[in-house]
Structures are given as structure tokens and as C-alpha cells.
Amino acid sequence: MAIKEGDFVRLSYTGSANGIVFDTTDEAAAKEAGIHSPAAIYGPVTICIGQKHVITGLDEELVGKKIGAEADVTVSPERAFGERDPKKVQSYPKNKFTEKPVRGMRISLGEEGEGVVVDVIGNRVIVDFNAPLAGQTLTYHYKIEEAVSDPLEQLKGIIRLYAGKDMEIALDDGKATITLPPGINYDRRWLLWRGRIIHEGFENVKGINEITLVETYKKPEKKEE
Numbered sequence: 001m002a003i004k005e006g007d008f009v010r011l012s013y014t015g016s017a018n019g020i021v022f023d024t025t026d027e028a029a030a031k032e033a034g035i036h037s038p039a040a041i042y043g044p045v046t047i048c049i050g051q052k053h054v055i056t057g058l059d060e061e062l063v064g065k066k067i068g069a070e071a072d073v074t075v076s077p078e079r080a081f082g083e084r085d086p087k088k089v090q091s092y093p094k095n096k097f098t099e100k101p102v103r104g105m106r107i108s109l110g111e112e113g114e115g116v117v118v119d120v121i122g123n124r125v126i127v128d129f130n131a132p133l134a135g136q137t138l139t140y141h142y143k144i145e146e147a148v149s150d151p152l153e154q155l156k157g158i159i160r161l162y163a164g165k166d167m168e169i170a171l172d173d174g175k176a177t178i179t180l181p182p183g184i185n186y187d188r189r190w191l192l193w194r195g196r197i198i199h200e201g202f203e204n205v206k207g208i209n210e211i212t213l214v215e216t217y218k219k220p221e222k223k224e225e
Contacts, residue, residue: 002064005050006204008148008157009067012044013058017136041166044145046157048204053161055080058140070143077135084135090115094123101125154205162193174209176201179216 003009014024021033027042047053049062057075077083090112094101101107105117107127115129148154152171159167159178168179184190198211 002066003049003062003144003147005063007049008046008154008204009049009062010044010046010145010148010157011054011062011142012145013054013140013142015055015058015138015140017133017138022133039164041160041164045161046148046153047161048154048158048200051200051204055138057138058142061140061142062144065144067144067147070141072139072141075138075140077137080136080138081131081133082135084130088115088129089118090127090129092125092127094120094125097125151205151207155201155208158200158204159197162197163187163190171208174207175212176208176210177212177214179214182217185215 012025014026014029015022021029021035024030024033024035025042025045027036030036030040030042045053047059050059052059055075057079058073060079061071061073061075092109096109097107101117101120103117103119106114107117108114109127112127113129115127116132117125118128119126148157152169155171155176156166156169159165159169165181167181170177170179194213201208201211
């Protein structure tokens with residue numbers, strides 16, 4: 001049966017630009033490319049087709065394919081990270097920064113968003129707010145590993161995609177209970193995407209009528225003297 005929008009699948013992929021790997025679900029490939037992160041979770045990702053859980057060009061490529069399909073796809077900039085916009089390269093006085101700006105430093109400037117320092121000229125700092133891969137044509141090798149029909153696994157996949165970690169989840173009679181790991185409310189990524197996770201849980205996972213987030217704190221045990 002052909003895959004359609006709204007279906008959940010497990011997907012393996014490796015993305016490259018000009019022959020250089022920039023993203024992959026394969027840990028060995030990440031190590032070989034020098035982009036391995038000890039904090040990352042490797043292996044196939046669970047995504048919902050049509051929800052832009054992967055870049056647009058790859059997402060659209062999967063529609064109509066069958067489970068087990070494996071292929072390469074070329075993605076143009078407009079279906080990836082967009083064209084480069086010269087207006088997104090801005091100049092600022094050096095005293096606007098709380099720490100000394102250097103080339104390659106990633107910074108966040110309020111409404112302007114996140115960018116990269118590309119040059120420091122005298123007392124002026126040049127910041128590029130374009131996506132790092134803006135303007136580039138990308139190549140993806142992918143394999144659709146399997147369909148994911150279990151609502152619990154679907155919700156786990158959404159959480160891993162947005163929060164970057166696995167969490168304990170129970171699903172009973174339409175109620176999903178997510179046990180939050182200690183310290184999660186200090187995690188910027190979780191705070192940014194928590195609302196999106198809940199929204200997609202209701203919208204994309206069938207049968208969920210209630211989502212409860214549980215925080216548990218245990219009193220530390222006193223060390224014996």
C-alpha cells in the first residue's frame with residue numbers, strides 16, 4: 001500500500017551537500033563524517049508524513065512510496081532551506097555583544113533570531129542570519145524502514161523528534177501520561193517545543209483525548225555519617 005499524508009513511518013536517511021554529510025540517522029556515518037554528537041539519539045526516526053518532520057523536499061518524496069523503498073533524492077534550495085537572502089546579513093557595533101564576538105560564533109539577537117558571526121571588522125560585527133545550508137542543493141539517501149501504527153510509538157516518535165530524548169509514556173483509554181525526566185523544565189529545547197508536541201499529539205495521533213505531563217521529585221537520601 002502506498003504511503004499517504006498522515007501516515008507514520010520509521011525513516012533512515014543521510015543528507016549531504018556538495019558530497020559532505022551534514023545530517024544522518026546512522027551513527028557510524030556520523031562518526032565517519034565528523035559530525036557525531038554523544039548527546040544525539042541515532043537510528044531510524046519516526047515521522048508523520050506531511051508534517052514537515054523532515055525538510056519539504058524529502059517529505060514530499062515519501063508520498064506514494066511503499067514500505068521498504070530505498071532511493072536517493074535531490075532537493076532544490078526552495079524545497080530545503082531556501083535561497084540565501086543578502087538582507088539577512090547584518091552589521092552591528094561590537095559593544096552590542098556581551099562577550100567578545102569571533103568568527104564562527106553562533107549568537108542570538110532577540111527578534112533577529114539566531115545567526116553566525118562571519119566577520120569582525122574594526123568595531124563592526126557582521127552576522128549572517130541565513131540558515132547554514134541556505135542556497136544549497138541537497139542530496140538525501142533514504143530508506144522507509146517500516147510503518148508505525150501503534151499510537152504509543154507514534155507519540156514517542158513525536159517527542160523524540162522535538163525534545164531530542166526519549167520519555168516514559170503510558171497510554172490508557174485515550175489518556176496519555178508522559179513522565180518528565182528530572183530537570184527537563186530547564187531544557188530550552190523542551191520549553192520551545194512542548195506546546196508543539198502536545199498539539200501534534202492531539203492532531204496526528206488517533207485516539208488521544210488527554211495528555212498529562214507528570215513531574216516527580218524525590219527527596220535525596222542522607223548519607224550516613
